[in-house]
Amino acid sequence: MNQAHPHTPHHGASHDHHHEHGTDDQVEILDLDAEVLAEHTASITAWLPLHTGPHHIVDLGCGTGAGTFALLDRFPDAHVTAVDASAEHLQRLRTKACTRSVQERVRTVQADLDEAAWPDLGSPDLVWASASMHHMDHPDRALRTVHDALAPGGLFAVVELAGHPRFLPENAPKNRPGLEERVHAAADRLQAEHMPHRGADWGPMLTAAGFTVEGERTIAVNIEGSRSEAIGRYALGVLQRIRSVITERLSPEDLAALDQLLDTSSPHSLLRRDDLTVRTERTVWAARRT
Template structure:
């Protein structure tokens, strides 16, 4: 179960099965681009609690944030948990490169059931955009709560705002392309949630869901990624991959003019493409909801 913003990945619309291993490069590059945002979020978390002994990244994907957790909390052991073994291989390799492998482990299995295989309760469970890929989100939060130590924190990264790369009017096609893509992705997200095993509709009031699981909400904060134009090459790569996935998987749900615009945005030889245009930027918001196990 890889993490990543469902509203920000260009997911498959008709086929709600996601090949996370196939998305490895995109997940890795995007998470690296979001490093400053995660640094601020982890610093905020660090100021709210004592140094954790065991941290679990529930839905770790390729382990970019797992390794940031290890760096932010140098006294902690980190366990990256994911349903994709190829992504966990990348996580282990990253931990080795960054010199944190001696206190880094991985656990393969489907969330939330695999959490029962942890040897010890966690002092911090970080679940970034993985919860919404579990059919019964309330039951999953309850399972996470059971695996927390007394005084331990659950940090859910859910909500926020979709990534923006472009101005409303980009000089080609009809203005408002990204807003229309958002609408198509929102429809896909609804279909994806409904197709999950044991899917349960729920109001996405994360504080209430955590309270229902016996946790005490301890804070909510939204963090921004603000990379104004001109952007680095990594941002252009993420933008290109994002729009390519939209074109490949969701284009049938856009009109012909928008499909033509996407083609131009993805043509490296076109001055209007994300590869060349000078007005490309990155603006995103991710919200972290925290709650503590008190007893």
């Protein structure tokens, strides 16, 4: 399940957030994803329709901790059980927790959430799943498992991105205008073959699993690259990962133009552009166990 995909990090993938790659660049992309989208993640945690502050939170597909630390910041009395299939991601998360002096508030659990039997995650007040549910091979079963684990009245927050973030202007690069859209179209076709639930409306599935959907919100993400040098590195990492899986699906001309953008020594490198933005949408569903 989790991530045979070019779709990069959004996220703490449900189990190993790109398990077939398992490289340092993956960890870096997840960290950059957390940094670049931090403001939007905080706005989602602030919006959640909670009756009281949660004490026990589970972060499903936690990756390197983007959601975990946003939740710890938002709910200072809570502790988080962070679940992921990747030992590397969990080690990175633990290191961050120590750096932030919150290690006593974090427990990590390595688990493949596509297994029928999950480890005992306790009875949380809040379960958070950011960019992880669409990686599930059996999402209906996973939703029912979350429902049964939640404390009565507990909340389940499902957060998904609308596909890959876009970075370049539509007319870029000059020698191959519209290149990024063609790259994403090729990646989308590949992902549709492997992840049929990407882009799904989770509302009806949550209802079918026994939840009451209490809110749904879509947040437009549009971050100017001038605000953060991290955006250049983020764009580079995302498009490198996409390139690694769609090489045979691009024309030679598009592949050559993409390689120019990805060549950090080239004058055409993404890192040398001053017109990058991060453009996507994030949708969150808030569902309660009644």
